[in-house]
Amino acid sequence: MNPTLFFLPGWGLGRGPLLATAEAVGGTIIDLPGYHETPLIADFFAAADAIAERLPAGANLAGWSLGAQLALAVAARHPEKVGKLLLVAGTASFVQRAAWPHAMPSATLAEFAAAVAADPAAMLPRFVGAFNRGDRRAKAVSRELLELAERRPPADVLATGLDWLREVDLRGLAPQLAMPTLLLHGGADPLMPLAAGEALAALIPGARLVVFADCAHAPFLSRPADFNAALSRFLHD
Numbered sequence: 001m002n003p004t005l006f007f008l009p010g011w012g013l014g015r016g017p018l019l020a021t022a023e024a025v026g027g028t029i030i031d032l033p034g035y036h037e038t039p040l041i042a043d044f045f046a047a048a049d050a051i052a053e054r055l056p057a058g059a060n061l062a063g064w065s066l067g068a069q070l071a072l073a074v075a076a077r078h079p080e081k082v083g084k085l086l087l088v089a090g091t092a093s094f095v096q097r098a099a100w101p102h103a104m105p106s107a108t109l110a111e112f113a114a115a116v117a118a119d120p121a122a123m124l125p126r127f128v129g130a131f132n133r134g135d136r137r138a139k140a141v142s143r144e145l146l147e148l149a150e151r152r153p154p155a156d157v158l159a160t161g162l163d164w165l166r167e168v169d170l171r172g173l174a175p176q177l178a179m180p181t182l183l184l185h186g187g188a189d190p191l192m193p194l195a196a197g198e199a200l201a202a203l204i205p206g207a208r209l210v211v212f213a214d215c216a217h218a219p220f221l222s223r224p225a226d227f228n229a230a231l232s233r234f235l236h237d
Helices: 016-025 044-053 066-077 106-118 120-131 138-148 155-167 194-203 224-236
Strands: 005-008 059-064 082-088 181-186 208-212
Touching: 005 016, 005 066, 016 138, 016 224, 044 066, 044 155, 059 066, 066 082, 066 155, 082 224, 106 120, 106 155, 120 138, 181 194, 181 224, 194 208, 208 224
Parallel strands: 005 059, 059 082, 082 181, 181 208
Antiparallel strands: none
């Protein structure tokens, strides 16, 4: 029997969007710091270490978006805790840096963070709509995500996640990964461009990349059957 699969959600929406996927594959969701009863941790790597403490040895670990960045950090810093690693819409750096153009300009993220601080209730639906552009089921997936999203977390939790997205660069950790790693990426993802997934896969020794054409940032909702099949194949290889 394969170890349990643990999922780390993305920024702002909580565990709701991943519940059906987790149920379909027998997975368990670990809340990010600050969500539900989990204490907020300001430092990204301290947060990754706290997540590692909650995992049994050799667990299968998956993360979506910001959760994928945390999952990568957990696997690199605590390799004994991760048997297989699954990165959904993952990237090494959310913002553009030298030699990493496949990302959001820092100024754009700063504008978004300011808008979230001013009116988070208005910005979260816009955020969801924006990251589904290009998906063949964009309207339906956006509506489903907003219906599944949990109660908006406190402002400091949202701000901390955006700080992580601005500051974290995992290019130095990615080549240290030695466990089987699968990247699942939407071919039309406007938030984490496919080029970022390809570049990240190239950094991770032996990593495999599966691309879902005409999908944006949430392929597990846009093409759930295909997504779950790819995930299950990876877990049972």
